[in-house]
Amino acid sequence: MGERWSFMILRAAFNGIRHFEDFLDALGIARNILSNRLSRLVEAGILKREHCADDRRRIEYRLTPKGLDLLPAMLALRQWGEKWQLGVPANPVLCDARDGRPIAPITIHAHDGRVLSPADLTWRDGAEIEAEPSRAPLRQVP
Numbered sequence: 001m002g003e004r005w006s007f008m009i010l011r012a013a014f015n016g017i018r019h020f021e022d023f024l025d026a027l028g029i030a031r032n033i034l035s036n037r038l039s040r041l042v043e044a045g046i047l048k049r050e051h052c053a054d055d056r057r058r059i060e061y062r063l064t065p066k067g068l069d070l071l072p073a074m075l076a077l078r079q080w081g082e083k084w085q086l087g088v089p090a091n092p093v094l095c096d097a098r099d100g101r102p103i104a105p106i107t108i109h110a111h112d113g114r115v116l117s118p119a120d121l122t123w124r125d126g127a128e129i130e131a132e133p134s135r136a137p138l139r140q141v142p
Contacts, residue, residue, distance in 0.1 A: 079106055108121070
């Protein structure tokens with residue numbers, strides 16, 4: 001994940017690109033580098049290789065649940081870049097499919113939904129938190 005082409009491949013996958021040749025066209029990447037990075041992303045469980053339903057000779061690369069979980073991180077990086085590098089929103093704009101409106105900025109939320117700033121955050125030992133009788137067990141907020 002920590003290298004440029006993997007990030008670009010993931011961005012393309014989130015934008016609906018599925019086939020090797022389409023990744024080549026969209027990214028302008030060398031075939032050997034694309035092949036290597038796709039293999040690494042498959043090995044890491046971020047992408048999976050599947051035969052196309054309409055042509056079993058063709059391979060599709062699809063995001064796995066692990067890969068789909070990268071979406072908030074990818075969006076946060078994109079929004080950061082739009083704010084600090086470009087100064088204007090990039091195109092295309094990611095929108096809510098229900099109403100067609102652009103998504104809100106990615107933020108950090110407390111367990112009760114409050115938006116938190118960096119000043120509101122602290123690191124604690126998970127075992128300490130679990131041991132506190134007044135606290136509910138640690139859980140992931142959906």
